[in-house]
Amino acid sequence: MAPSNPxxxxxxxxxxxxxxxxRRVLGLVGPPGAGKSTLAARLVADLGPELAVLVPMDGFHLANRVLxxxxxxxRKGAPDTFDAGGYVALLRRLRSREEAVVHAPxxxxxLEEPVGSALPVPREVPLVLTEGNYLLLREGEWAxxxxxxxxxxxxxxxxxxRLERLVARHVAFGKDPEAARAWALGSDEANAAVVAAGRHRAHLVVDPG
Structure with a gap:
């Protein structure tokens, strides 16, 4: 694993x-509140739409009624609250580059819900950035x-x-501060431990500051 903080x-x-x-696929992985979404969006914006497109893993959250x-x-956000098989299948489609356009969720x-076919990925775009918690998990369908x-x-x-960002995000999307902190230190913290266990598999470690 390369040194941290480039x-x-x-x-x-x-x-x-x-x-x-x-076609290449670059994955940004990290615990909830790490800043991976912000970093991924910045990279895609600076590379431009001709070179890169962002397809987050979060589009594969199971719907609330299913949960x-x-x-x-x-426990929304835990590994078994996602359609991991669907995410794997999408990445295979994106890598194959056989279709003119693939529409990702x-x-x-x-809404706190996934929306299907919302992100078009044209064949000619060479780089797909994907970000999420469980890109380095190797259990079940995530393998x-x-x-x-x-x-x-x-x-x-x-x-x-990370925790300050996470609590602020929960508050911004409707939780009161006490409930936001309880969720961040409860369900989110359990998920963060699962994510951290795969850190050694990463090619690079980044502190976004």
Whole structure:
């Protein structure tokens, strides 16, 4: 695993190097609140739509009614609350580059639900960035991710910063501060431990600051 904390410009050029030749997939993984979504969006914006497109893992959240039927609504965000098989299948489609356009799902935080076919990925775009918690998990259907990511970067700021961001995000999307902190220190923290267990598999460790 490469040393931590390369400058953003170094990360951008490393991502740019993946845009030549065949379709590549770059994965950003990290615990809840790590800043991986922000970093991924910045990279895609700076590379431009001709070179890169962002397809987050969160589009494969199971719908709330499905989670309720399974008795998992209070653990939303855990590995078994996603359609891992669907995510693996999408990455295989994206890597094959056989279709003119692949439409990926998107997770809408204002709805707290996934929306299907919301993110078009044209064949000619050489780099797909994907980000999420469980890109390095190798249990159950998540094991199917093996070999589908050309590079994986682990995004991990210091824990105090991460928890502050996470609580603020929960508050911004409707939780009162006490409930937001309880969720961050409960369900989110359990998921963070699962994510951290795969850190050693990453090609690079990044502290987004």
């Amino acid at each position: 400058a953003y410009e170094v990360l951008l050029e490393r991502a740019r190097a993946l845009t030549t030749g065949e 309720e039927a399974l008795g998992r609504r209070d 998107e997770f809408r935080r204002d 199917g991710l093996e070999g589908l990511l050309d590079e994986t970067w682990y995004v991990g700021p210091d824990e105090r910063t």
